[in-house]
Amino acid sequence: MSEAIDLYVSQNEARFLEELKELLRIPSISTSPEHKGDTHRAAEYCVDKLAAAGLENIELIETERHPLVYADWLHAPGKPTVLCYGHFDVQPPDPLELWESPPFEPAERNGNLYARGSADDKGQMFSHIKALEALRAVHGKLPVNVKILLEGEEEVGGISVAEYVAKNPEKLKADVALVSDTEMYAPGLPTLNIGLRGLVYMEIEARGPARDLHSGLYGGAAPNAVFGLVELLAKAKDADGHLLIPGIYDDVEPPTAEEKASWEALPFDEAEFLANEVGSTALTGEPGYSVFERTWARPTLEVHGIAGGFTGAGAKTVIPAKAVAKVSIRLVPNQVPEKIVAAVREFVAKNAPKGVSFEVRVLSSGPGLMVNPDHPAIHMAAQAFSEIFGKSTVFTRSGGSIPIVGDFAKHLGIPTILMGFGLPDDGLHSPNEKYCMRNYFDGIRTLAHFFERYGA
Amino acid sequence: MSEAIDLYVSQNEARFLEELKELLRIPSISTSPEHKGDTHRAAEYCVDKLAAAGLENIELIETERHPLVYADWLHAPGKPTVLCYGHFDVQPPDPLELWESPPFEPAERNGNLYARGSADDKGQMFSHIKALEALRAVHGKLPVNVKILLEGEEEVGGISVAEYVAKNPEKLKADVALVSDTEMYAPGLPTLNIGLRGLVYMEIEARGPARDLHSGLYGGAAPNAVFGLVELLAKAKDADGHLLIPGIYDDVEPPTAEEKASWEALPFDEAEFLANEVGSTALTGEPGYSVFERTWARPTLEVHGIAGGFTGAGAKTVIPAKAVAKVSIRLVPNQVPEKIVAAVREFVAKNAPKGVSFEVRVLSSGPGLMVNPDHPAIHMAAQAFSEIFGKSTVFTRSGGSIPIVGDFAKHLGIPTILMGFGLPDDGLHSPNEKYCMRNYFDGIRTLAHFFERYGA
Numbered sequence: 020m021s022e023a024i025d026l027y028v029s030q031n032e033a034r035f036l037e038e039l040k041e042l043l044r045i046p047s048i049s050t051s052p053e054h055k056g057d058t059h060r061a062a063e064y065c066v067d068k069l070a071a072a073g074l075e076n077i078e079l080i081e082t083e084r085h086p087l088v089y090a091d092w093l094h095a096p097g098k099p100t101v102l103c104y105g106h107f108d109v110q111p112p113d114p115l116e117l118w119e120s121p122p123f124e125p126a127e128r129n130g131n132l133y134a135r136g137s138a139d140d141k142g143q144m145f146s147h148i149k150a151l152e153a154l155r156a157v158h159g160k161l162p163v164n165v166k167i168l169l170e171g172e173e174e175v176g177g178i179s180v181a182e183y184v185a186k187n188p189e190k191l192k193a194d195v196a197l198v199s200d201t202e203m204y205a206p207g208l209p210t211l212n213i214g215l216r217g218l219v220y221m222e223i224e225a226r227g228p229a230r231d232l233h234s235g236l237y238g239g240a241a242p243n244a245v246f247g248l249v250e251l252l253a254k255a256k257d258a259d260g261h262l263l264i265p266g267i268y269d270d271v272e273p274p275t276a277e278e279k280a281s282w283e284a285l286p287f288d289e290a291e292f293l294a295n296e297v298g299s300t301a302l303t304g305e306p307g308y309s310v311f312e313r314t315w316a317r318p319t320l321e322v323h324g325i326a327g328g329f330t331g332a333g334a335k336t337v338i339p340a341k342a343v344a345k346v347s348i349r350l351v352p353n354q355v356p357e358k359i360v361a362a363v364r365e366f367v368a369k370n371a372p373k374g375v376s377f378e379v380r381v382l383s384s385g386p387g388l389m390v391n392p393d394h395p396a397i398h399m400a401a402q403a404f405s406e407i408f409g410k411s412t413v414f415t416r417s418g419g420s421i422p423i424v425g426d427f428a429k430h431l432g433i434p435t436i437l438m439g440f441g442l443p444d445d446g447l448h449s450p451n452e453k454y455c456m457r458n459y460f461d462g463i464r465t466l467a468h469f470f471e472r473y474g475a
Numbered sequence: 476m477s478e479a480i481d482l483y484v485s486q487n488e489a490r491f492l493e494e495l496k497e498l499l500r501i502p503s504i505s506t507s508p509e510h511k512g513d514t515h516r517a518a519e520y521c522v523d524k525l526a527a528a529g530l531e532n533i534e535l536i537e538t539e540r541h542p543l544v545y546a547d548w549l550h551a552p553g554k555p556t557v558l559c560y561g562h563f564d565v566q567p568p569d570p571l572e573l574w575e576s577p578p579f580e581p582a583e584r585n586g587n588l589y590a591r592g593s594a595d596d597k598g599q600m601f602s603h604i605k606a607l608e609a610l611r612a613v614h615g616k617l618p619v620n621v622k623i624l625l626e627g628e629e630e631v632g633g634i635s636v637a638e639y640v641a642k643n644p645e646k647l648k649a650d651v652a653l654v655s656d657t658e659m660y661a662p663g664l665p666t667l668n669i670g671l672r673g674l675v676y677m678e679i680e681a682r683g684p685a686r687d688l689h690s691g692l693y694g695g696a697a698p699n700a701v702f703g704l705v706e707l708l709a710k711a712k713d714a715d716g717h718l719l720i721p722g723i724y725d726d727v728e729p730p731t732a733e734e735k736a737s738w739e740a741l742p743f744d745e746a747e748f749l750a751n752e753v754g755s756t757a758l759t760g761e762p763g764y765s766v767f768e769r770t771w772a773r774p775t776l777e778v779h780g781i782a783g784g785f786t787g788a789g790a791k792t793v794i795p796a797k798a799v800a801k802v803s804i805r806l807v808p809n810q811v812p813e814k815i816v817a818a819v820r821e822f823v824a825k826n827a828p829k830g831v832s833f834e835v836r837v838l839s840s841g842p843g844l845m846v847n848p849d850h851p852a853i854h855m856a857a858q859a860f861s862e863i864f865g866k867s868t869v870f871t872r873s874g875g876s877i878p879i880v881g882d883f884a885k886h887l888g889i890p891t892i893l894m895g896f897g898l899p900d901d902g903l904h905s906p907n908e909k910y911c912m913r914n915y916f917d918g919i920r921t922l923a924h925f926f927e928r929y930g931a
Contacts, residue, residue: 050787050788050789050791051788111791117686174790175790176790220790220792228755229755230754230902230905230907231905231906232752232753233875233903234779234805235672235674235873235874236658236770236873236874236875236899236903237752237753238770238775238777238805238874239716239766239769239770239773239805240759240760240766240769240770241755241759242755242758243778245779245800246712246777246778249705249778250714252702252709253705253706253710256702258706258828258829260695292696296693297688297693297696297698297830298684298686299683299684299697299698300829300832301830302696302698302829303695303697303698303828303829304695305695310695313695313696314693314694317695319690319694321690321699321702322701322702323701323784323785323790323795324701324786324791324795325705325782325783325784326781326786327780327781328779328780328781329801330780330782330799330801331506331569332507332508333507333631334506334630334631334779334801334838335506335904336674336676336777336904337779337904338777338779339778339779342781345786345790347792349694349695372759373756373757373758373759374753374756374757374758382789417692418692418694418695419689420691447692448791448792448793449686449793450686
């Protein structure tokens with residue numbers, strides 16, 4: 020990295036932090052209709068900062084749900100074009116009572132910045148803008164052509180950005196996409212993510228009797244919607260975490276021996292993972308597979324929430340008429356979401372308990388994806404990462420899902436560099452989400468360095 | 476029945492209805508802390524009406540939860556003493572949106588009075604007061620000695636009344652108890668209930684990871700509290716409704732051949748029961764047992780409500796840390812609640828999925844009970860019932876639970892006449908609960924007639 024960039028970042032760290040805090044104060048919770056205005060405000064804030072960084076052709080694109088933001092800088096003829104993506108929406112903060120400081124009042128503690136969205140993804144997304152600002156400020160221009168695409172629906176399925184990418188392949192044409200929405204394998208260890216799981220997210224609703232019934236008078240004869248849902252869900256997965264939905268493993272492609280070996284070389288302490296990250300008495304999951312395989316390379320099913328019947332204080336003796344569960348299946352590369360949805364629908368139809376009917380509503384779906392680690396841009400990203408952090412870059416996968424990566428592959432035909440600066444204990448989607456401030460600043464340096472290398 | 480009583484009831488029907496409506500307007504929801512004052516108001520209203528009916532020694536007895544009401548009239552030396560019981564608290568009205576008229580604004584439609592508590596139990600409890608009023612007004616005195624005990628905690632376990640009965644056996648001494656909190660087997664068919672199921676009501680709470688986790692990053696390795704609860708509950712009952720908790724059927728005493736034969740003689744149309752009462756596509760329950768046996772003479776397990784994880788609108792991809800279910804087991808006569816609780820605790824301990832821990836909290840418990848149909852008071856009650864309604868009285872059981880009946884047996888050594896005027900479609904505990912106005916008035920007549928006969 021040029022020393023001038025390093026100096027610029029150092030001199031502007033305080034301002035970079037304040038600007039990020041301002042963005043974090045906006046509760047842009049995309050799942051929540053009452054925060055629709057806030058998500059829009061977050062988009063407007065990004066527009067301002069893109070303009071300040073010298074980006075051009077800035078658009079705030081209204082959609083049926085939440086807005087998109089586009090910007091570009093295309094004055095590096097003969098140089099490659101990078102499509103930078105990030106999201107300015109966040110997960111809901113509940114359970115609120117578990118936050119040590121309010122989720123939308125960023126607080127510095129122990130070198131971390133605590134706030135909802137600090138790591139996922141506002142902090143990382145904002146690093147792109149600040150890296151571009153630094154390059155423009157120091158060099159008067161950018162070393163590559165850049166297109167920026169930001170969205171406000173990542174946490175609710177990203178429908179608008181998917182549609183936008185599908186409809187605008189010429190406008191978004193690039194050589195490679197760059198996404199910072201993943202984590203480093205360990206503190207200080209540069210990590211490029213080359214595999215993501217896909218996701219099918221569903222609501223499964225059970226209906227039993229026409230109305231809530233008195234459990235004394237009808238218990239033993241009337242179907243119970245909650246118990247029917249419980250019976251159905253319990254049949255979907257065995258005690259070992261093996262999924263029992265027929266066909267669910269049909270297209271699963273196991274990792275190569277080489278990739279598995281590279282995972283075994285990663286530092287990993289299962290007892291520490293259990294105690295400090297999971298915080299339970301035992302891990303779960305399929306026997307015969309390592310934790311890496313179970314979370315990165317195997318499909319899994321989770322119930323994210325369930326509700327039905329009387330759940331207030333005290334006792335009410337009803338046989339509930341209705342119950343609903345939020346259920347997702349994570350997919351590994353090569354699995355086809357549509358086939359998984361069909362398998363789930365068939366499973367539900369065949370396993371509905373007597374007297375209980377079901378409706379399966381798909382809220383979002385996207386495939387898993389692998390990136391070719393031999394792509395030249397991936398190589399340069401790995402080198403830039405190594406040089407800033409002083410260690411060799413490792414290649415991992417993530418068990419999470421970033422649907423946009425699939426859209427870039429499908430509609431633009433380009434690979435995505437997943438260069439993330441989060442840490443495993445950042446608490447994404449959990450109370451007390453945080454982002455390491457050192458990683459915020461060194462992330463900006465790494466990104467700027469990558470742009471310099473890629474344009475050289 | 477003396478014609479004078481019949482006339483008095485006829486002349487006062489309009490007022491009797493208005494007074495009941497006034498009681499029904501009080502939202503005395505005993506499960507709900509914010510309605511504590513309303514439950515107290517309902518008690519005060521009963522005190523006023525007992526005084527107006529000429530009862531004496533009236534007490535509003537404060538407790539740690541909701542008040543009791545006591546009153547008596549003991550000027551019939553040599554005559555038997557009847558202990559009348561009823562409750563002025565009601566179930567919560569939710570789901571509110573399914574009510575055709577507001578639950579606490581009594582509405583007359585098709586000969587019925589619609590309101591929460593109209594049948595369970597305000598309408599029936601109030602019939603006792605009005606029958607006593609009629610007898611005093613017409614004869615200047617009562618034909619028997621009467622003690623009245625009303626409570627405001629029936630829907631939340633009835634702890635205070637149970638303690639009161641245990642501590643005051645001399646004060647409450649009587650020859651028989653009279654409870655109107657059950658239903659007639661069919662419209663116009665006089666019915667005495669001689670068997671009740673008991674109830675053990677529990678909250679089962681599951682704890683998985685220490686905090687909600689991202690399902691992408693941890694799915695496949697971290698335990699899920701909701702799924703753990705689902706797994707546990709699914710193991711408690713098979714698809715046929717047979718309970719799988721070891722020891723649960725140990726003390727079950729089947730009905731006699733004679734009693735079973737009497738049930739077979741009852742008019743019953745299973746298709747009609749399914750379509751009009753249950754409102755589902757199929758009945759459930761143990762094969763080889765009739766609907767009567769399944770709901771009256773077999774233990775059953777129901778999940779009344781379940782909640783855990785993210786249940787708002789949209790999608791949130793968490794592995795929930797916590798989930799809770801409200802679960803009850805109905806008991807048949809001869810089963811011991813303490814043994815059932817112990818069996819459940821052992822079952823939960825042995826079947827906890829890996830990484831998920833459980834807590835079982837017992838909210839209430841009481842045994843099932845049989846009444847000897849050959850008791851003279853039961854005979855007279857049956858005759859009074861038959862004479863007012865013009866049909867022979869049938870003897871049934873109920874699948875529901877009235878814990879106080881067990882307390883009267885245990886502490887006072889007396890049987891209870893379960894003389895109820897509800898109807899099977901009254902919708903107890905459901906939206907649009909109603910009470911047939913004809914049954915309200917003829918219930919008053921029947922009760923007065925029974926007192927006259929019993930004192931003759």
